[in-house]
Structure formats: C-alpha cells, structure tokens
Amino acid sequence: MSGVSQTNPLLGFVHRRRRGAELFLLVLALAVGIGAYAAVGVGVEGAVPADLLGYGGWLAALVVVAHLVVRATATYADPVLLPVVAALNGLGLAVIHRLDLARDTGFAAQQLVWMTIGVGLFVLTLLFLRDHRVLTRFTYTSGLGAIVLLLLPMLPLIGNEVRGARIWIRLGPLGFQPGEVAKVLLVVAFAGYLVLHRDALALAGRRLLFVDLPRGRDLGPILGMWLISLGILVFQRDLGSSLLFFGLFLFMLYVATERAGWLVVGGGLFLGGALVAWQLFSHVQTRVNVWLDPFAYYGPGTNDTAFQPVEATFGMAWGGLLGRGFGGGDPSRVPFAESDFIMAAIGEELGLTGMMAVLLLYGLIVERALRAALISRDGFGKLLAAGLAGVFALQVFVVIGGVTGLIPLTGLTTPFLSYGGSSLVANWVIIALLLRVSDLARRPVPELTGVDEAGGDDDSTQVIRVAR
Known part of the structure; x- marks a missing residue:
C-alpha cells in the first residue's frame, strides 16, 4: 500500500479533506430545497412563486456561509452531514x-428566520469551539443547566401549556421550548460523567439468566434519570421528552460500558414506570387508548380525540407509493401538519x-455521527458523538413511530423538517458539534518522533498516511 510502512504496525490514517465533495452535495441539496419550493408554487397556484429568486438566494447564502466556515475552521470534518441537513431543512x-x-x-x-438564527449559532459554535474536549470542563455545569431548563416550564409566570403539555416558556411575544437545549446539555453532561465513571459502572455485579447485572451501588445514575423522566411525564405531561431523555442516557450508558445488563435494568424500569403512569394518569391512558383503537375516538358521537392520527392515516393511504404531488393532496386537514405531523403531509x-x-437522510445523519464516534481518538469525543447520534435516532423513531401508529403519539418535532424555532436552532448546534468531533477525528495523526521500526528511540520520524 503506497504511503504505508510495511514493517511498522502503526495504523494512523490521514483522511482527505473532501470539501469539494461537500460543495457538490450542497448544490444537490439546494436543488432539492429550491426545486421543492418551486414545485409547490406550480402545483398549488399554477405558477412559479414570485419570490423564488429571493427565497432561493437567501437559502443558498445560508448554505454557502455554513460551507465556508466549515472549510475554514473544520477542514477535515465529515463532508456528508451539512448537505444532508441542508436538504432536510430545504424540504421542510x-x-x-x-x-x-x-x-x-x-x-x-x-x-426561514429560525433557520438563519440556527446557521448563525452553527457558525459561532465552529468559530469558538475549536476542540470539543474543552466541554469536559462543564460536565456538571451542563447537567445542572439541563435540569434548570427542564424545570422552567413549571414556573407559574413564564411556564406555558400547549396542547396539554407544559413544556414551553413564554417571555412576552416569544415562546421557547427549553427541553430542546436541555437535550444538548444532557449529552455533554452524560459524556463527561461516563468517561470518568465508566470503569465503576462496568464492574460485574450479579449474574442472572446469562446477563451480568450491575452492582446495586452503581444504580444511582440510572435511577436518577428514571425519576427525572417520570417527573417530566407526570408534571409536564410530555411523553416524548420523557422517552427521549431516559432512552438517551440508557443508550450512552450501554455504549460506555458495553454491558447488556444496563439495558435489562433500564428497560425494566421504563416498562414499570410506563405501566404505573398508564394506571394513574388520564392523559397517558388517553394516548394509549387512541393508539390501540383510533376509530373509537373519531367521528360523530366521540370527542374526536383521534382526529389528527386518523386524518394523517387517511392522507398517507391516499398518497400511496408515489404521492399526489404538491398541491394534489389535502394535508391541511391535519390541524398541526406543519409541526407534529409534517411526515404525514410528506x-x-x-x-x-x-x-x-x-x-434515508436521517439514517445518514446517524451513520455519519456513529462513524465520527468510532474514529474519534478520545473517550469523551466517542461518547459525545454517539450521544448526539442517539438523540437523532430516538427522536426520529419516536416522532415518525407516533405518526405512523407504531407507538403512541408523543408530540416531539421532526428534526429540521417541522416548524419550530427551538428545535431547529438546537439541531443546527448539534450538527456543529458533530462536525467538530469528526474534524478532530479525521485530522492527521501528529508526527511521532524518536520511534524506530523496532520500537527503539532514534531521530527518525514515522508518519503513516492513507488517503480515504
């Protein structure tokens, strides 16, 4: 293999920068977003939108600025993440x-205004966070900040209940969902905590049915997250966030320790908590009953509790394999199609x-994030990237699973597609963090001096380069 020492066993890699490939993919992503916008105008109004030039120019400017900042500050970052996100955001x-x-x-x-703010924070994150390992200094600060943010909607003056869930705060005309920022802080806190304590958490406890269960003294963190998730479910009536936060911690705990026992304990706690909540709280019972038999809560003689999921099902069935085309369907029959049910409109x-x-695009985001975790050279970076991948995977599963009837409805937004400023801004910051982790992981390995072929010291330098 050219450029690789055949006698030295070191396996350092130097990836190509691939910024040109990223630019090419961004052009395709812009074609998706701007083309879909034009197709909407033609399908609904019979003409290309009059503001297509201004809209397309602004969208292209945002994407180009993001690309230039990545080119300048994260030269070796993954070339696929930004184009995939741009395509999803444009389609949304x-x-x-x-x-x-x-x-x-x-x-x-x-x-579009929220996307502009999100790209702005994306740029600032890459400019000021040059090494993700700096975040380890804020492990407990991030955890405390996440808890404070999750408690804010419970305050009497600023807390705001929307569609039965108390997950919003309102300051004058501005509404904000603090849980979207909390999920980023929780990933940072979990990653920093698990890097320090994963050896203790990985110690074998009691073996039961071929599964090594953790020691009782090590159950504190998972019990704490279980109680927090139950608190979100009970007091904020938010099924989606409860599942997301607990599932996120359980996933990261498994990645850090590689012990299936944690999944067994965590799964048992989740099922037990869900069963208790179903028995005690009417809003949980309603969600489950609507999921099990939606047509019993739809139409004359009912309170139309299942109106949204049933209409969404009708719309998706009408769309069939290839869809009705923009303007050919009637997705506006679903009350919140722009947010919770945007996948039904698609x-x-x-x-x-x-x-x-x-x-498939969401799968690419998760795959590229996990790839960054695999090649990261530090434990914190591995857990940070894996945790952020878990955020996307869990959120997409929970949202689309609810829309399609796989699981009960939860009320989370679909990343980059759904209307919602809090979600969009937070997800752009997540992509910036993933690009930073992948940039440091893909950079050339520093030159090793004083190591000869036999492992002794000399003045030679071994540099191994493999273009990928």
Missing part, C-alpha cells in the same frame, strides 16, 4: 410553505417513496 421549508398556501398562514417565513403528497427518502 417547502412543505411548510405548501401548508401556508392552504391556510393563509406565514409559518415558512418564520421558519407521505400524502410525496408518497411512501418520499417518506423513505427522508428516513
């Missing part, structure tokens, strides 16, 4: 615009094919 804007035309609302313009007008394409 087009679908929200489609719903705006049906309802005479202006959510797409507001979403299924109706782009069909099963469009939904599978979107799922």
Whole structure:
C-alpha cells in the first residue's frame, strides 16, 4: 500500500479533506430545497412563486456561509452531514410553505428566520469551539443547566401549556421550548460523567439468566434519570421528552460500558414506570387508548380525540407509493401538519417513496455521527458523538413511530423538517458539534518522533498516511 510502512504496525490514517465533495452535495441539496419550493408554487397556484429568486438566494447564502466556515475552521470534518441537513431543512421549508398556501398562514417565513438564527449559532459554535474536549470542563455545569431548563416550564409566570403539555416558556411575544437545549446539555453532561465513571459502572455485579447485572451501588445514575423522566411525564405531561431523555442516557450508558445488563435494568424500569403512569394518569391512558383503537375516538358521537392520527392515516393511504404531488393532496386537514405531523403531509403528497427518502437522510445523519464516534481518538469525543447520534435516532423513531401508529403519539418535532424555532436552532448546534468531533477525528495523526521500526528511540520520524 503506497504511503504505508510495511514493517511498522502503526495504523494512523490521514483522511482527505473532501470539501469539494461537500460543495457538490450542497448544490444537490439546494436543488432539492429550491426545486421543492418551486414545485409547490406550480402545483398549488399554477405558477412559479414570485419570490423564488429571493427565497432561493437567501437559502443558498445560508448554505454557502455554513460551507465556508466549515472549510475554514473544520477542514477535515465529515463532508456528508451539512448537505444532508441542508436538504432536510430545504424540504421542510417547502412543505411548510405548501401548508401556508392552504391556510393563509406565514409559518415558512418564520421558519426561514429560525433557520438563519440556527446557521448563525452553527457558525459561532465552529468559530469558538475549536476542540470539543474543552466541554469536559462543564460536565456538571451542563447537567445542572439541563435540569434548570427542564424545570422552567413549571414556573407559574413564564411556564406555558400547549396542547396539554407544559413544556414551553413564554417571555412576552416569544415562546421557547427549553427541553430542546436541555437535550444538548444532557449529552455533554452524560459524556463527561461516563468517561470518568465508566470503569465503576462496568464492574460485574450479579449474574442472572446469562446477563451480568450491575452492582446495586452503581444504580444511582440510572435511577436518577428514571425519576427525572417520570417527573417530566407526570408534571409536564410530555411523553416524548420523557422517552427521549431516559432512552438517551440508557443508550450512552450501554455504549460506555458495553454491558447488556444496563439495558435489562433500564428497560425494566421504563416498562414499570410506563405501566404505573398508564394506571394513574388520564392523559397517558388517553394516548394509549387512541393508539390501540383510533376509530373509537373519531367521528360523530366521540370527542374526536383521534382526529389528527386518523386524518394523517387517511392522507398517507391516499398518497400511496408515489404521492399526489404538491398541491394534489389535502394535508391541511391535519390541524398541526406543519409541526407534529409534517411526515404525514410528506407521505400524502410525496408518497411512501418520499417518506423513505427522508428516513434515508436521517439514517445518514446517524451513520455519519456513529462513524465520527468510532474514529474519534478520545473517550469523551466517542461518547459525545454517539450521544448526539442517539438523540437523532430516538427522536426520529419516536416522532415518525407516533405518526405512523407504531407507538403512541408523543408530540416531539421532526428534526429540521417541522416548524419550530427551538428545535431547529438546537439541531443546527448539534450538527456543529458533530462536525467538530469528526474534524478532530479525521485530522492527521501528529508526527511521532524518536520511534524506530523496532520500537527503539532514534531521530527518525514515522508518519503513516492513507488517503480515504
């Protein structure tokens, strides 16, 4: 192999920068976003939107700025993440615009503003965070900050209940969902904690049915997260966040310790807590009953509790394999199609094919994040990237599983697609963190001096380069 010492066993890699490939993929992503926006205008109004040039120019400017900052500050970062995110964000804007035309609302313009803020924070993160390992200094600060953010909606003056879930705070005309920021801080806190304590957490405890269960003294962290997730479920009535936060910690705990016993204990705690919540709280019972038999809560003689999921199911069935095309369906029948049920709107007008394409894009984000975790040279970076991958995987599963009827509805937003400033801004910061981890992981290994072929000291330098 050219450029690799055949006698030295070191396996250092030097990846190619691939910024040119990223730029090419960004052009394709812009074609998806701007093309979908134009197709909405043609399908609904019979003409190309009058603001297509301004909209397309602004979207292209945001993407180009993000690319230039990555090129300047994260030269070796993964070349696929940014184009995939740009494609999802552009498609989401087009679908929200489609719903705006049906309802005479202006959510797409507001979403573009939130995207601008998200890209701005993406840029600032890459400019000021040059090494993700600096975040280990804020392990406990991040954990405390996450808990404070999760408690804010419970305050009487600023807490705001929306559609039965008390997960919002409102300051004047501005509304904000602090849980979206809390999930980022929790990943940082979990990664820093597990790096320091994973040896103790990995110690074998009692063996039961071929599974090594953890020691009782080490159950404190998982019990704490179990109680926090139950508190979110009980007091904030938020099934999605409860599942996301507990599942995230359990996933990172398993990645850190590689012990299936933690999954057994965590799964048992989750099932037990869910069963108790179902028995005690009416809103949980309603969600489960609507999931099990939606048509019993739809139509005349009922309170139409299942109106959204049933109408979403009708729309996706009508869309079929290839969809009705933009303007050919009626996704506005679903009350919150721009946020919770945007995948139903995509299924109706782009069909099963469009939904599978979107799922493939999410799969690419998770795969590239896990790839960054695998090649990262430090334990904190591995856990940080794996945790952020887990955030996307769990959130997409919970949201799309609820829309398609796989699990009860939870109320989370679909990353980069759904309308919502808190979610969009937080997810752009997550992508910046992933790019930073992948940049440091893909950079050339520092030159090793004073190591000869036999392992002794001399003045030679061994540099191993493999272009990938």
